[in-house]
Amino acid sequence: MTPRRQRMLTVALVLVGVGLAVGLTLQAFQENLLYFYSPTQALAGEPPEGRKFRLGGLVEEGSMSRQPGELKVSFVVSDLEQSLPVTYEGVLPDLFREGQGVVAHGYMEPDGTFRAEEVLAKHDENYMAPEVAELLAEQGHPVKEQAAN
Amino acid sequence: MWTWFHKLASPPHFYRLAGLIGPWLLWPSLLLLAVGTYGGLVLAPADYQQGDGFRIIYVHVPSAYLSTTIYAVLAVASAIGLIWRIKLAHAVAAAAAPIGASFTAVALISGALWGKPMWGTYWEWDPRLTSELILLFIYFGYMSLRASFEDLNQADRASGLLAVIGVVNLPIIHYSGMWWSSLHQGPSLKTLDAPSISGDMLWPLLLLIAASTLFFGALLLSRVRAEVLDREQNSRWIQDLFGDSAGAG
Numbered sequence: 001m002t003p004r005r006q007r008m009l010t011v012a013l014v015l016v017g018v019g020l021a022v023g024l025t026l027q028a029f030q031e032n033l034l035y036f037y038s039p040t041q042a043l044a045g046e047p048p049e050g051r052k053f054r055l056g057g058l059v060e061e062g063s064m065s066r067q068p069g070e071l072k073v074s075f076v077v078s079d080l081e082q083s084l085p086v087t088y089e090g091v092l093p094d095l096f097r098e099g100q101g102v103v104a105h106g107y108m109e110p111d112g113t114f115r116a117e118e119v120l121a122k123h124d125e126n127y128m129a130p131e132v133a134e135l136l137a138e139q140g141h142p143v144k145e146q147a148a149n
Numbered sequence: 150m151w152t153w154f155h156k157l158a159s160p161p162h163f164y165r166l167a168g169l170i171g172p173w174l175l176w177p178s179l180l181l182l183a184v185g186t187y188g189g190l191v192l193a194p195a196d197y198q199q200g201d202g203f204r205i206i207y208v209h210v211p212s213a214y215l216s217t218t219i220y221a222v223l224a225v226a227s228a229i230g231l232i233w234r235i236k237l238a239h240a241v242a243a244a245a246a247p248i249g250a251s252f253t254a255v256a257l258i259s260g261a262l263w264g265k266p267m268w269g270t271y272w273e274w275d276p277r278l279t280s281e282l283i284l285l286f287i288y289f290g291y292m293s294l295r296a297s298f299e300d301l302n303q304a305d306r307a308s309g310l311l312a313v314i315g316v317v318n319l320p321i322i323h324y325s326g327m328w329w330s331s332l333h334q335g336p337s338l339k340t341l342d343a344p345s346i347s348g349d350m351l352w353p354l355l356l357l358i359a360a361s362t363l364f365f366g367a368l369l370l371s372r373v374r375a376e377v378l379d380r381e382q383n384s385r386w387i388q389d390l391f392g393d394s395a396g397a398g
Contacts, residue, residue: 004234011310035276035331035332091269094202094266097198125345126337126346127206127345129197129349129350
């Protein structure tokens, strides 16, 4: 084997080795790396009990209600199979709207509602002018929402 | 078959060639930058949900794209340098690192500025954001490892190996949105599918991606020339090039 081939092999082996190690590590941490839980997972008791976790899903259409003169809001987060009522007190991000994806950080109350301490809007990858969005909606093709993944 | 390769790897030849090609990358890139910026900031309509805030895409996407592309260039150059013992390849990698780190920083900062109003937070320990931050640290690690060696050959070899190992992070950045549930949206530009961004918003973005890629090329060539001058300062051809005044020190 020429020295050059040997060096080529060394570089390749180092890369494969490190790749394998990182891959296995990520595989092992898969559960901890889960960025958010869906309502179905939350209701099945997957998040560790008594600890804060993130809940992700779509804000159900028509579910949002706000107390007049207060920052308290409540809405329902669903993954199109199960849904979970959420309460939150604070300023909502610009992209928060019904039918859009949302990630809430908080904990389960004993009464089965999710109390959010932070609410983040999850944006989809569609970019278009407002006129185009309106036109699509008029023609009965509203912008396809990304299902909570 | 390999003569062109070896000729390219010879520092005097590369130095001259890079000096010739450089301006041919720089000027088109500045032209595309001007047209793309006008198109993105003036001609493109506001987004149906994000309003004018979406325009940060014109800074964020080109720099995020380049942050990983430049790393790929750096790693391939390092591998070539390690395997074939070509010093010029290490010079290319060393010259690319600060450019890549800068684009990574721009991608992270522009993303944070967009994230605050849109998502509701500057930063989240989200898979995509975290892996991009790790990329920045790998660039920093590469540069500081190089700087810590007195001997150039040792610096080339050690940092080259680090660069090759760091490649593992690239697929993680790319697929982080798919492998884990992430706050970051999916890609609007896809290799196989139609883009999910409308045409009047898309063309300035494509121009700006091309502009920044060309700009990177021009910057890289001029930085490699400087790197070559530094490495070869005592060699005969540089003294011939600059007369007796240069190369003495």
